[in-house]
Amino acid sequence: MPRTPTLSFDRGTLILHPPPRGKSWMDYATWDDRVEKFRIPAIQYRQVVEALQAEGSYFSDEAKAFEPLELSPSMEMEPYPHQSEALAAWKLAGRRGVVVLPTAAGKTYLAQLAMQATPRSTLIVVPTLDLMHQWYAHLTAAFPDVEVGLLGGGSRDRTPILVSTYDSAAIHAEALGNRYALLIFDECHHLPTDFNRVIAEYAIAPYRLGLTATPERTDGKHSDLNLLIGQEIYRKTAADLAGKALAEHEVVQIKVKLSQHERDRYNQLIQTRNDFLREAKISLGSLKGWQLFVQASARSAAGRRAMIAHRQAKEIALGTDGKIRILADLLAEHYPERTLIFTADNATVYRISQEFLIPAITHQTPVKERHEVLTKFREGEYKTLIASHVLNEGVDVPAARIAIILSGTGSAREYIQRLGRVLRKGKDKDKFALMYEVVAEDTSEERTSVRRRGVKRSEERGARSEGKVTQLEILPTKQITYGSGDRTSQRAAESSGKWDDNNSLETEE
Incomplete structure (x- = not known):
């Protein structure tokens, strides 16, 4: 009497033995000489079972160990x-x-x-x-x-x-x-x-x-x-749900001019780096270009000097004193609203934490301390909190209404996650959230900002002027430029910079 074909689970794979009479299962199976049986990837379980059932092949399914549950929710809400x-x-x-x-x-x-x-x-x-x-x-x-x-x-x-x-x-x-x-x-x-x-x-x-x-x-x-x-x-997208499941919100980009000393130093460093890139025939317009730069920087003293110049220029753009002044202005303007501040590096986190006496969270913060800080922020004992990347994902802070991005990567994911920290309505059904993006003008940060918002620079003006959302459908961004305390128009702010491949500082994420 022939044995019943059996489908069993074996350490992340399926074994089908003896072979069924039909042929549909053969598209998924591979013969395994070690056990002299047919083996199938576990992920194809559903397709195999459906194929066997469709052609009427009788088999015994001993692979599944899952079970039905009685799920009676004690917490139900009207879904959006x-x-x-x-x-x-x-x-x-x-x-x-x-x-x-x-x-x-x-x-x-x-x-x-x-x-x-x-x-x-x-x-x-x-x-x-x-x-x-x-x-x-x-x-x-x-x-x-x-x-x-x-x-x-x-x-x-x-x-x-x-x-x-x-x-x-x-x-x-x-x-x-x-x-x-x-x-x-x-x-x-x-x-x-x-x-x-x-x-x-x-x-x-x-x-x-x-x-x-x-x-x-x-x-x-x-x-x-x-x-x-x-x-x-x-x-x-956030734009689709604004005013419904999510808070109404606005993104305001503030461009900060470097001081003359910072500008001179920045240009000098960029020139050092770009001279090396031209000589090495490397363009930083792609991830491959960045990888070539890293490799070249390890092969010569000139390459190392270029990489150091690159890092130092980036530090100037990310940590210009102008950003600290803007931060002080924004905190004073929105006090006592609960505010989240984001930076790209821990050094800036600790600097601002010390200067403004603001609780900080980084990957170095112990778990218990982190829990205590977040609890006091949610309860309103702390009005402001600063972090690098650790609050991008998986932190519920519905009381926060203001987010200030002082620096970040070109990652659209990071941008959306940071915006999401202030979009949760919580108990405030009429909540209006603000996210400020503070960018050093005429530096790599401008291009980084465009990348994380998901549009090419050549498309940015047209999309905004026509009232369209960007490729990632993030709401259009209002722009303000800070110079010597004055604000200029968006057009004036944008007309001051020219870009080529070697102006980009941040291809690494």
């Missing part, structure tokens, strides 16, 4: 239209796909709705411990009758609903692969790395939801999300 639309789009796509929503648009509640619509054991993967604990608090409040566990930060739970960091989920991918029917990837742009992608590849989960504000990656690997999670199925 965009949340209902996103959920409907996800269902229509077979409960697979990526939803792109701006920071503070309610992605966590959307995930809760997806879990309620697909009541099966669920793994939620997040990039940071802070986010892991935020998700845990939300899910334990939403589903008090179901055990919610943690994987990461010293916890190794085995629960029907599990919240894990990307690092921990990747380490345990082989063991987790068949236990969860629904995978939710928060900030899913973290998934397509060589280390993280095994979470999706070793999993048989038939249902997958990716959540992010900006899926695009500079290495182009965001296209891998189509395979790992599913196609992008829904997208809304």
Whole structure:
């Protein structure tokens, strides 16, 4: 009597043995001489099962170890239209796909709705411990009758609903692969790395939801999300949701002129760098150009001098004294509004923290101190907070209404995340948020600003003058230029600079 074909899970892969009579499964299987059986990538579980079922092949599915859940939410809200639309789009796509929503648009509640619509054991993967604990608090409040566990930060739970960091989920991918029917990837742009992608590849989960504000990656690997999670199925921007789910907001760019001493020194440093780049026939208009510059700087004394000049010029642009004066003016103007200040480097964070007596958070801040600072900020004991990159992702500060970017990278993701820190309405339904972007005029920062806002400089004037949103659909930016205390028009501010490839300082992110 012939044995029943069996589909089983084996450390991140599937084994199908003995072979079924049909042929559809053969498109997915590879013969493994080590075990003398056919092996199939775990990520193709759903396609294989559907193919076998479609042709009427009888088989025993021993691969799945996930289970149905009784999810009776104790916390329900009327979803915003965009949340209902996103959920409907996800269902229509077979409960697979990526939803792109701006920071503070309610992605966590959307995930809760997806879990309620697909009541099966669920793994939620997040990039940071802070986010892991935020998700845990939300899910334990939403589903008090179901055990919610943690994987990461010293916890190794085995629960029907599990919240894990990307690092921990990747380490345990082989063991987790068949236990969860629904995978939710928060900030899913973290998934397509060589280390993280095994979470999706070793999993048989038939249902997958990716959540992010900006899926695009500079290495182009965001296209891998189509395979790992599913196609992008829904997208809304901060501009789309302003005044609805998110606060009405305005972005104001303030251009600061370097002092004459800073300008002379900046030009001298740029000249030193550009002389070397011309001699080495290197253009900094691309990532490859930057890589060539780094390599060349290690080969000669002239190259090292050029790199040092590059760094010093960048420090002048990022940390000009004019920015500190503008910061003082903005803080005085908006006191006692709760304000977040962002910089690109820790040195500036600590400098401002000391000069203005403002609490600071960097990657060096101990966990307990960081928690205490954020708690006092939320409660209003601290009115202002300054940070480098650590508040870009996964921090809920709905009370903040003012954001001041003193410096940053050319990353559109970072820009959107920083804007999102002040877009959450909280209890203030009529909240109006302001984000100031302080840029050193006629320096690399101008081009960096254009890059992070997602438009080419040649397109910027036209898009703004016609009232159009940019490529990333961030609201148009009002511009103000500070010189000797006067403000000039946008046109005057823009007409003063000329650009070529070698004017760009920041191709590294």
